[in-house]
Amino acid sequence: MDLAVRYLARWDRTVAQVEQFLLHRGASPTQAQHVIRRLSGLRYLDDHAYAERWIERRLARHPMGRARLKAELRARGVAESLADEVTDRVVQAADEEDLARRALKTKQRKGRRYKPAQAVRLLRQWGFEEETIARIIKLRDEPE
Structure with missing residues (x-):
């Protein structure tokens, strides 16, 4: 748990990124899932909020279209359906x-x-x- 919290302290991360980090550092899959459930319950991990914040920051720095945003979110471990939903909503509002x-x-x-x-x-x-x-x-x- 301490390792995951320190990992999250630097930057916003997705569930997949935290899970991959924990597994890479030697945690068992069961331990990683337990930590992820705990962090999600504490609202330290929220892929929906992560995707919204990430898209807004990305568009402010470098405007791009839906397809590219979705692809980059998918590369960060955001589920395809969530990436579609958030990208469509944010880009529609942004024109x-x-x-x-x-x-x-x-x-x-x-x-x-x-x-x-x-x-x-x-x-x-x-x-x-x-x-x-x-x-x-x-x-x-x-x-x-």
Whole structure:
């Protein structure tokens, strides 16, 4: 328990991350599950709250689309259904088109102006939906 609490003291973690850490440090699967249940009961571990906080921080630093956010949450051990639910809710509130514009603007601040094909490729890499990309590129290339 002490080992897990010290591990959680540095950063927010998912249940899967704590479990993997405990198993790697020599805890038995039964011990790891007991510690996880105890930490969850104390509200030190909550994957739903973790996912919401993580997405909000990630979008503030580096705007990206739903697909990329979901993939990164899955890589951190968040269940697929939970990653889908939280990502859809947070991105819907944030407006994906606005996120895509911010993502391109962030890259263009460094003095680069992307051609439409480059912008499409970047937005796809960042996990934006095709409809969003088409609207952004169309609006971007219209004369003002």
